[in-house]
Amino acid sequence: MEKEKAITVKNLVKKFGSFVANDNLTFDVYKGEIFGFLGANGAGKTTALKILCGLSSPTSGEINVAGFDVYSETNKIKNNIGYMSQKFSLYEDLTVYENIRFYGGIYGLKLKDIRKRADELIQKLGLTNVRNELLSSIPLGWKQKLAFSVAIFHHPKIVFLDEPTGGVDPVTRREFWDMIYDAAGEGITIMVTTHYMDEAEYCNRVCIMVDGRIEAIGTPSELIKNQNAENMNDVFLQLARKAKQQ
Ligand code: ATP
Numbered sequence: 495m496e497k498e499k500a501i502t503v504k505n506l507v508k509k510f511g512s513f514v515a516n517d518n519l520t521f522d523v524y525k526g527e528i529f530g531f532l533g534a535n536g537a538g539k540t541t542a543l544k545i546l547c548g549l550s551s552p553t554s555g556e557i558n559v560a561g562f563d564v565y566s567e568t569n570k571i572k573n574n575i576g577y578m579s580q581k582f583s584l585y586e587d588l589t590v591y592e593n594i595r596f597y598g599g600i601y602g603l604k605l606k607d608i609r610k611r612a613d614e615l616i617q618k619l620g621l622t623n624v625r626n627e628l629l630s631s632i633p634l635g636w637k638q639k640l641a642f643s644v645a646i647f648h649h650p651k652i653v654f655l656d657e658p659t660g661g662v663d664p665v666t667r668r669e670f671w672d673m674i675y676d677a678a679g680e681g682i683t684i685m686v687t688t689h690y691m692d693e694a695e696y697c698n699r700v701c702i703m704v705d706g707r708i709e710a711i712g713t714p715s716e717l718i719k720n721q722n723a724e725n726m727n728d729v730f731l732q733l734a735r736k737a738k739q740q
Contacts, residue, residue: 498525500683506555508541515541517706528678530697531687537703539687543654547577560651576645576653584641586630601648635666655686671696691727702733709733
């Protein structure tokens with residue numbers, strides 16, 4: 495039986511003037527999958543992610559997200575996804591609780607439900623003692639976990655995470671990935687960009703982008719085997735090097 499697709503992308507092109515940031519991308523993401531988007535700075539990951547979230551228009555291509563078309567149904571897409579941007583979007587001058595209440599409201603949840611879910615979330619994240627503290631006063635790793643939790647607060651079908659673990663220590667990153675696995679276990683499809691190759695190995699499948707193009711796509715073990723490599727770090731270096739020689 496064919497797996498259900500959460501995202502389909504055919505021949506996605508995004509140009510900024512004459513510069514091609516996304517060069518004919520074609521890939522599918524399956525429902526419940528953790529799909530990693532890897533690439534060096536400037537490879538075009540954020541550009542593609544913003545298009546899939548309905549925040550930016552493609553130059554051309556056929557793109558469907560959660561069953562909706564990115565040209566004509568962006569509002570429906572936004573109702574069905576969560577997004578954690580690189581400079582994750584929580585407000586530093588609101589408290590932990592106020593941030594949750596704010597985003598719950600944006601996602602259209604009722605205040606009664608927001609209060610109940612916020613209490614559960616704050617307890618689950620171990621943030622009870624800082625519930626009424628300004629976000630600016632809590633550590634980066636806690637903020638990232640909170641930002642992820644807020645991005646899935648409304649139980650979206652798909653969540654897009656743009657370098658969610660940048661700048662935090664390996665233990666906190668591992669804890670963050672436990673949260674990603676829990677969300678995937680609940681049926682949420684995850685699309686995540688990362689620079690960390692250990693994180694690439696946590697994904698079900700990965701897509702490696704170089705200079706706006708897809709250089710390889712598959713499970714981490716398929717890519718390691720195909721490239722005759724030791725690990726994902728080697729795969730990445732080989733593909734990036736090959737691209738430069740062309
Ligand atoms: P990073 O890991 O640094 O976030 P990335 O793979 O996400 O990199 P993008 O942010 O998608 O890369 O950028 C891809 C290329 O497109 C870069 O060269 C960037 O300068 C360019 N670019 C992105 N947004 C714009 C824009 N609005 N106008 C012009 N060029 C842009």
